[in-house]
Amino acid sequence: MKYSEYFIPTQKDTxxxxxxxxxxxxIRAGMIKQSSAGxxxxxxxxxxxxxxxxxxxxxxxxxxxxxxxLMPTIQSADLWIKxxxxxxxxxxxxxxxxxxxxxxxxxxxxEELITDIFQSHISSYKDLPKNxxxxxxxxxxxxxxxxxxxxxxxxxxKDNYSFxxxxxxxxxxxxxxxxxxxxxxxxxxxxPISLRAETGPIGGNLSHxxxxxxxxxxxxxxxxxxxxxxxxxxxxxxxxxxxxxxxxDQHDEKNCPIEKENIKISKGIExxxxxxxxxxxxxxxxxxxxxxxxxxxxxxxxxYGIGISRLVGAIIEAYHDDKGIKWPLSVAPFTLSIINxxxxxxxxxxxxxxxxxxxxxxxxDVILDDRICSIGKKLSDNxxxxxxxxxxxxxxxxxxxxxxxxxxxxxxxxxxxxDSAINNILSETKI
Ligand code: 5CA
Numbered sequence: 001m002k003y004s005e006y007f008i009p010t011q012k013d014t015x016x017x018x019x020x021x022x023x024x025x026x027i028r029a030g031m032i033k034q035s036s037a038g039x040x041x042x043x044x045x046x047x048x049x050x051x052x053x054x055x056x057x058x059x060x061x062x063x064x065x066x067x068x069x070l071m072p073t074i075q076s077a078d079l080w081i082k083x084x085x086x087x088x089x090x091x092x093x094x095x096x097x098x099x100x101x102x103x104x105x106x107x108x109x110x111e112e113l114i115t116d117i118f119q120s121h122i123s124s125y126k127d128l129p130k131n132x133x134x135x136x137x138x139x140x141x142x143x144x145x146x147x148x149x150x151x152x153x154x155x156x157x158k159d160n161y162s163f164x165x166x167x168x169x170x171x172x173x174x175x176x177x178x179x180x181x182x183x184x185x186x187x188x189x190x191x192p193i194s195l196r197a198e199t200g201p202i203g204g205n206l207s208h209x210x211x212x213x214x215x216x217x218x219x220x221x222x223x224x225x226x227x228x229x230x231x232x233x234x235x236x237x238x239x240x241x242x243x244x245x246x247x248x249d250q251h252d253e254k255n256c257p258i259e260k261e262n263i264k265i266s267k268g269i270e271x272x273x274x275x276x277x278x279x280x281x282x283x284x285x286x287x288x289x290x291x292x293x294x295x296x297x298x299x300x301x302x303x304y305g306i307g308i309s310r311l312v313g314a315i316i317e318a319y320h321d322d323k324g325i326k327w328p329l330s331v332a333p334f335t336l337s338i339i340n341x342x343x344x345x346x347x348x349x350x351x352x353x354x355x356x357x358x359x360x361x362x363x364x365d366v367i368l369d370d371r372i373c374s375i376g377k378k379l380s381d382n383x384x385x386x387x388x389x390x391x392x393x394x395x396x397x398x399x400x401x402x403x404x405x406x407x408x409x410x411x412x413x414x415x416x417x418x419d420s421a422i423n424n425i426l427s428e429t430k431i
Pocket of ligand 1: 110111151
């Protein structure tokens with residue numbers, strides 16, 4: 001991608017409507033544009049990050065054995081009337097009438113629709129367990145949409161639904177997803193803290209939420225410090241669930257089961273939530289399966305959500321400085337930016353182009369900043385949009401046979417010889 005031909009409408013001024021840092025930076029970095037309250041267009045740079053996050057989520061779901069399908073955004077009210085949630089959901093649900101006066105809605109979640117799909121096609125224990133997911137836009141008419149994509153009205157969620165014959169096997173599915181969630185967030189460079197949670201309108205009695213640490217987060221978390229040192233290869237969900245973790249209004253210093261010196265206090269942002277709710281929907285929506293003895297039983301279900309669009313904001317809350325965003329490699333819109341400080345100088349342009357072509361060949365996500373503008377603007381735009389590895393090409397450096405290699409995550413930079421640049425960068429781009 002050549003910056004001069006691309007579309008990254010960065011802006012210098014901090015937008016007045018934005019209260020939190022990620023919202024400010026997403027607007028300033030030209031990632032999103034509000035279209036109405038809590039509803040955003042995703043501009044190219046924002047979309048690239050959204051897709052990277054979506055793909056990590058999808059890959060970890062695939063690895064955990066979940067199967068992808070796609071349900072529509074607009075649903076008929078019928079199933080919701082059957083489940084009883086048409087009334088319960090209240091004003092948060094966006095209700096629509098089609099031309100024949102049929103009641104429709106923009107889905108805030110999909111328990112009803114997926115249970116209906118399940119019951120239409122599966123009726124035997126032999127087809128269990130099943131775990132189905134989709135990645136689809138949701139709409140919740142939040143009272144106060146705010147914080148940009150972190151609390152939108154329209155937002156992208158990965159939601160999946162597990163189906164099991166009984167409670168014991170449903171808990172295996174639950175724990176399988178629990179582990180997949182931890183791995184997903186670790187891959188994004190985040191520190192996930194899992195906490196027992198309320199079930200709210202989804203229902204059930206077993207639920208965990210996943211918060212990620214960010215100094216600007218909304219919740220204050222108290223948790224066992226062990227939770228900060230997870231290894232994705234050795235996740236034991238039962239063990240993790242036994243560690244102490246609480247949000248501030250649940251935390252009671254006097255009755256806390258662990259020693260004070262083992263507790264860490266940090267700010268967090270909720271990015272995922274999982275529920276086991278048993279037969280709440282299957283009974284109402286007639287999702288029964290036959291067991292070995294030919295007996296019909298309502299299927300045991302769980303649902304599992306990750307806020308994909310919220311994660312874009314949450315990652316920025318965790319990774320930024322006063323100059324802009326500092327993307328972790330795995331979710332960065334581009335891995336490498338080649339910044340040509342003097343596009344009008346032939347030597348600079350030829351060198352930059354030649355690096356650009358070599359990295360394209362290596363299938364590195366690279367952007368060539370070939371814009372004709374001031375050096376200051378070029379460097380500050382690249383800091384703002386937060387490309388993790390920056391190769392800066394300047395006239396004087398080239399005369400000395402060197403280029404500058406900058407790491408946006410720790411803001412270190414070093415001069416390296418032209419010959420060693422490719423290998424140096426290839427080793428830094430390994431995730
Ligand atoms: N059906 C269940 C799980 S599939 C469900 O809807 N769970 S939820 O309500 O907790 O939402 C799941 C995740 O979606 C949340 O953890 C959060 O990351 C994200 N989310 C929820 N509401 C919003 C919102 N208004 N804006 C952005 N993301 C949201």
